[in-house]
Amino acid sequence: MSTDLWPTRPVRPGDPARPTVRGSGSLLVDNIGELVTNASGDGTGGPLGIHRDAALLVEDGQVAWVGPARGAPAADRRIDAGGAAVIPGFVDSHAHLVFAGDRAAEFAARMAGQPYTGGGIRTTVGATRAAPDSELRATVRRLRDEALRQGTTTIEIKSGYGLTVADEARSLRIAAEFSEDTTFLGAHVVPAEYADRPDDYVGMVCGPMLAAAAPYARWIDVFCERGAFDVDHARAILACGQAAGLGVRVHANQLGPGPGVQLGVELGAASVDHCTHLSDADVDALAATGTGDGAASTVATLLPGAEFSTRSPYPDARRLLDAGVTVALATDCNPGSSYTSSMPFCIALAVREMRMTPAEAVWAATAGGARALRRDDVGVLRPGARADLIVLDAPTHLHLAYRPGVPLIRQVLHNGVPQ
Ligand code: NIG
Ligand code: FE
16 A cells, blocks of 8 residues: 555645646546446436446546546546446544554453443553554554555544643644544543543643644544533633634534533534434534535534444434434544444444435445535545545445445545555
């Protein structure tokens, strides 16, 4: 897997477009049986914007043309999809990749009946603080490459296992080597050394920690949950992050009902994540933010890997979709609650356990993730978008849920480059 195509610094709103891969010639992906573009309103029917017997031209790392295979333009190189389905690369909008160690024993204890409380986060914090940069970087690279092999071409990466000024800053510095979408999660839990003075910790997060982290971060996030940060602390931290130019996302309503979702809506969060325990008022508040591309809408990002791995009830995606809420799917990849990097696995869970249709789940794992990151250059295959796509080993996107656990990712193009 090449690494030089990935960014070396985070993108800030208003930044000029990133340079794409130039001079590599044009590439035609031809003989596509089913092309999922997510470009609706193009007369092809359905939110997936499906074209049959299609072709797609890549130039300078971007999609240059989409249309019928029979009218495809000439190109320097050609990939024959052999009648298979092609979909946009997955956009995994929620992952915690900067950590050391694992918690397999904690997982085994849960499968033997122990509940998940989030208390194991401190175990990973200890291991992460003790690890050299080289080890953290190697872990991020390993998981990023693992995700890429499974079709993920955009991945958000959070800090949150350092919880000192230096360890949060280095976590984000390393994350920014691999992703444009890096998130400062200094408010993951209150670390042990601050256990009896959480106000002091919040002051530190808003002060020197944010100052050290912000140059490497696009987003700020808080774990707003009983046992982590209450709504007043969460609001204070998120507001400081906003004042420093960071966009807002919230870990909300994971372990029980709570104020996190409505706090996220109040602050104009791009996404509220988990959404496992929602009241009618939470759903209404999300629906009221709208579903369009508009900057104001708040996406509900569902993370079924966490419910799988903590043996918890799944969030009800159907309820959100029927209310008109925009839903994204992401992995939550982390060593405690969801140690998977597989978006196809999340799609299969969402369809089987969360009452999503296969089309809704594929949309949520691509265009939905892009909305959750407020990006319009990924998660969609239309002229001008980044040429991030997957050739499936299947005739239709339906197989991602229909054939769970089967390696269906035949080829991945990232920035127009075969991986
Ligand atoms: O999103 N909920 C908080 N954070 C992670 C879990 C982290 C851990 O258990 O290490 C999550 O599930
Ligand atoms: Fe998470």
